[in-house]
Amino acid sequence: MTDRHVGILGATSLVGHLLLPPLVQAQYHVVAYTRQACLGKDDTVEWRQLPPSVDNASFQPTVPPVEDKLPLWICAAPIWVLPEYFSMIRRRARQIHKN
Secondary structure, eight states, rough: OOSOOOEETTTTTTHHHHHHHHHHHTTTEEEEEEOOOOOOOTTEEEEEESSOOOTTTOOOOOOOOOGOOEEEEESOOOOTTTHHHHHHHHHHHHHHHHH
């Protein structure tokens, strides 16, 4: 298991899809976020499905959080969607700083 972790927002976009293989090859633990249904299993990437809008203070992932291990984030989502992710990233950043 690698101690290098990265989160990808918009992982099923054209750019996100192209980023996954080189990150896995570079031995990053990749947590891929998408609004699309996560079809199939992939042992090299940990997939997370986001709701249609994540700009919601009550949003909680449906699986145990791994975001506290994500010091690096890449946004491959459209730029106009990025502000919707700020609250999720900000909440996780506060958790990191508490430790």
